[in-house]
Amino acid sequence: MRLTCTVNGTEQHVDDVWEGESLLYVLRERMGLPGSKNACEQGECGSCTVYLDGLPVCACLVAAGQAEGRQVGTVEGLADPEALHPVQQAFLDAGAVQCGFCTPGLLVATHDLITRHGRPSDAETREALAGNLCRCTGYEKILDAVRLAADRMAEPTAGGDR
Amino acid sequence: MDFLQPVTWAEALEAKAAHPDAVPIAGGTDVMVGLNFGHLRPALLLDLTRVADLRDWAVTDGAVRLGAGVSYARVISELGDRLPGLAMASRTIGSPQIRNRGTVAGNLATASPAGDAHPALLAAGAEVEVASVRGTRRIPIDDFYTGVKRNAMDGDELITAVHVVPPSGPQQYSKIGTRNAMVISVAAFGLALHPDRRAVGTGIGSAAPTPRRAPAAEEFLAGELDSSGLWESRAELPEATIARFGELVAAAAAPIDDVRGSARYRVHALSVMARRALTWAWADHRSATQEA
Ligand SMILES: Cc1cc2nc3c(=O)[nH]c(=O)nc-3n(C[C@H](O)[C@H](O)[C@H](O)COP(=O)(O)OP(=O)(O)OC[C@H]3O[C@@H](n4cnc5c(N)ncnc54)[C@H](O)[C@@H]3O)c2cc1C
Ligand code: FES
Ligand code: FES
Numbered sequence: 001m002r003l004t005c006t007v008n009g010t011e012q013h014v015d016d017v018w019e020g021e022s023l024l025y026v027l028r029e030r031m032g033l034p035g036s037k038n039a040c041e042q043g044e045c046g047s048c049t050v051y052l053d054g055l056p057v058c059a060c061l062v063a064a065g066q067a068e069g070r071q072v073g074t075v076e077g078l079a080d081p082e083a084l085h086p087v088q089q090a091f092l093d094a095g096a097v098q099c100g101f102c103t104p105g106l107l108v109a110t111h112d113l114i115t116r117h118g119r120p121s122d123a124e125t126r127e128a129l130a131g132n133l134c135r136c137t138g139y140e141k142i143l144d145a146v147r148l149a150a151d152r153m154a155e156p157t158a159g160g161d162r
Numbered sequence: 163m164d165f166l167q168p169v170t171w172a173e174a175l176e177a178k179a180a181h182p183d184a185v186p187i188a189g190g191t192d193v194m195v196g197l198n199f200g201h202l203r204p205a206l207l208l209d210l211t212r213v214a215d216l217r218d219w220a221v222t223d224g225a226v227r228l229g230a231g232v233s234y235a236r237v238i239s240e241l242g243d244r245l246p247g248l249a250m251a252s253r254t255i256g257s258p259q260i261r262n263r264g265t266v267a268g269n270l271a272t273a274s275p276a277g278d279a280h281p282a283l284l285a286a287g288a289e290v291e292v293a294s295v296r297g298t299r300r301i302p303i304d305d306f307y308t309g310v311k312r313n314a315m316d317g318d319e320l321i322t323a324v325h326v327v328p329p330s331g332p333q334q335y336s337k338i339g340t341r342n343a344m345v346i347s348v349a350a351f352g353l354a355l356h357p358d359r360r361a362v363g364t365g366i367g368s369a370a371p372t373p374r375r376a377p378a379a380e381e382f383l384a385g386e387l388d389s390s391g392l393w394e395s396r397a398e399l400p401e402a403t404i405a406r407f408g409e410l411v412a413a414a415a416a417p418i419d420d421v422r423g424s425a426r427y428r429v430h431a432l433s434v435m436a437r438r439a440l441t442w443a444w445a446d447h448r449s450a451t452q453e454a
Contacts, residue, residue, distance in 0.1 A: 001165060019165035019207060020197045041198040043191055043260055044344060055235075055262045061194040062263070063187055065165045066211055109258070130343030131257020 005067045007031060008077030023067045024048045024059035027074060035075040035104045039133075046132035049105035050074045056112045058131075075104035078111060087111050090149035091142075098136035106132045110146055119150045164206045171215045171293070174320060177208055179295040182317035184208045188231060189263035191256065192272050216267075216322070227291075228324045230267035237266065245326055247333030247354055251282040254337045257344050267321040270306065273313040273372070280307070280373030281352030281365030282335055289325040294318040300325065307372035329363065331355030332446035334439035337367070338431050340422075348423040351411065351435040353443055357393050360384060364436075369415035369428045376414035379436070383407050396448045404437050411436035 003017045003026060014030045022041070027033045027050070037047035041060045048059040051073030059072075078085040084092070087110050097103050106129065113120055113128040120128065125146050134142060166184070168174040178184055185204035187193045188211060196202030210216060216231035219241065226244055228237070234252040238261070242249040248266070255261055255278050269279040270290060280303075288303045292315050306314050315321070333354045339345030350367030362380045367373055386403050387393050412433035417425040 019163040020203070022194060022198060042195045043256065046257065046259060049259055056259055057263050058191075058259045060198060061190045061260075063165070063190055063194060063197070063207060063209065065167060065207070066187070066190065066209055068167070127343075128258055131259045 001065065003064055003068055005070050005072055007033065007072045008074060017064050019063075019065060021064050022060045023050070023052075023062040023064055023072070026064045026067070027059060027072070033074055033076050037101050037104055039101060043131075044133070045102070045105070046109060046129075047102050047105040049108045049132065051108065051112070056109055073108070075107050078107060085111070086152045087114065087145075087149045090152060091145045094141050094145035094148050096137060096141040096145035102132060102134040102136075106134070106142060110149060113146070114150050114153055117150075119154055120146065163204065165209065166206060167209045167212050169212050169214070171213055171322070174208065174210060174213055175293055175295050175318075177206075178320050179318045181206045181208075186210055186271070186320060188265045188268045189233065189260075191260050191264040192268060210320070225325045225327045228266060228326065230321045230323055231265060234261035234264050234266070244328045245282075245286070245333075247282040247285060247329065247335055247352055248279065248326065250333070250335035251278045251337075251350075251352060254278055254335070254339075254347075260344075266324055270321060270324070271313065271315070273307055273311050275310060275370060275372055276346045276350075276368040277373065278335075278337065278347060278350060278367065281350050281367045282333070282354075283324065283326065284365030284373060284375050285333065285352040285354035285363035286326050286329050287354075287363055290321060291323045291325060292319045293322045294320070298322065304375065307374070310371045312372075329354035329356050330358035332443040332450070334443045336435040336439050338423075338435065346422065349415075349417070349428040349431045349435065351432055351439055353436070353439040355443055355447055357447070360388055360393060362387075364411060364414075366411065366415055366432060368422075369417040369432055371416070374414065376411045376436075379407050379410035379414060382410055383440070398448075399440070399444050404440055407440055408433035408437040 001017050002015050004013050039045045039047040043058045043061045049056050050059045053070050091097050109132050166177050184206035186208045216229045219228045234255050237252045238249050266279045269277040283303050289300045290306050291300050301314050335352045337347045337350040347368045349369050352365035354363040362383045364376045412429045417428035419425050
């Protein structure tokens, strides 16, 4: 079947999509967007986290056809051409990336968390990132990165709206 | 494999009538796992996420009518006040990503004994609204679960909504798993107090072939509350009453040994969860304003 959806602001068309395949497969194998990772294909690890109509979801659990006409946002859409997104930069600066396999999903989940909460408490962060597994970092540096990103994103508009 | 995306409910029901073996897909959090691992190869996938009628909830005649397409995330954020028991259960499900997609209707159709929505729906006395081209009927939640991962729906039927009259008293949900997030329950217990009709509702998860109530425990506790005037006095519950309630809840279970836990552990865990849930709910009842 043919699939049309908007990915990171650009309309994408792909043909010959098998009806039973996931949005994750379409993104990685058919659209050349391998940022979202496939680590479990069963919703357990969060490394495939993308925005679907503004909500973070596991792309491996979205049937390709369910994305028809929808807005998809992946890790590839976070950075500007010139600079990394503050969430990405904070992950680098805090040492929250080791093998990096979990990172794309964590970036999207963290982006969503800070967008909604501004400066989340550690408890809110743990709850919001509970669906993203990391086998390397032990999570402490990821918590550091979330705090750093939240602080940096709050600064320019401190006192204003965010 | 075919993929159908009906936009209206009538179209969806026609498709299901024409293809009883079609697999409906809502949040996909059960269906896609089956597809990804090759366990599920339906001839037709019936995507219900375009059907606008399923997307919302409303309150009619004092009951919440929860559309089949409403996600757990929305149950938590929009119905936490009206259906605290179901919202508590929803908070324990999977992860934020899973809760953004998964639905109560999907949980019902899967009818796993471990599904977290079931104990809350049993304790509240919910009804499942199912429909087909032949018409609509409401299945009382007690009659909905018919066996391990089996339910009372016919091949041409789909779930339209779940009806829940918000319990008039406090509700609790307690779940045991190996960690806090992303776990299938080892055992679970839901409790609702119904002071308006002087009744108690219970629901047991992961401890029998189907989710089930603990009728003897419900009757015992309602009887004690009645005969001792406790509904009105809101006095402290006697320890013996709490302990007996726990025993009766545990006695209603028929668990098995499996990788997640032994039958003995489940029975023990249930009695503990039932005592705790009752203690918490009764504390809420005592501190609630004395208007009822
Ligand atoms: C990582 C992960 C963690 C999970 N954690 C939990 C947990 O903690 N607790 C828990 O209870 N569950 C859990 N689940 C299971 C799953 O999320 C739930 O069962 C969820 O409620 C399924 O809803 P859905 O909308 O995603 O269903 P889908 O996967 O879309 O469908 C599930 C079943 O329902 C049928 N169906 C869907 N909608 C309808 C309808 N309107 N009418 C008739 N049939 C319909 C489908 O055909 C299918 O058989 C988890 C799943 C994953 C992947
Ligand atoms: S690959 Fe989707 S959650 Fe692991
Ligand atoms: S950095 Fe390796 S899994 Fe997280």
